[in-house]
Amino acid sequence: MWSGTSPRCWVSPRRLDRYICTYINVQERDPKAHRFLGLLYELEENTEKAVECYRRSVELNPTQKDLVLKIAELLCKNDVTDGRAKYWVERAAKLFPGSPAIYKLKEQLLDCEGEDGWNKLFDLIQSELYVRPDDVHVNIRLVELYRSTKRL
Structure with a gap:
């Protein structure tokens, strides 16, 4: 009786990594291969390599909008002071x-600027409230910002 998994069908991510790299050496202009390799690196929490693979995939096939957002999210997760994060978020x-996801990323970038970014953060929150006035989280964030800057 088949149990649903077979030891012969399972391949470790490291082994897949090797196979995909070999494939890319032959078919270096395949965006799907670069995207898949990026996913493997992301699963291994190797953000730099994942971002590089995703970037190459987008370079080869610019219609991958979701991948542009993924790159921005990965860069913001690690080192938001890096200029690359701002470029990909924009x-x-x-x-x-x-998009609420883009708003969160922009907010995260401005938070890291400290006092220098407060005015820009106020502007960002105000513009987001104009678009989504009933969003509780944005309203709460505005109150928190007022309180932290002692304007409340």
């Missing part, structure tokens, strides 16, 4: 205008 914002 690029994703052009593809997904009004």
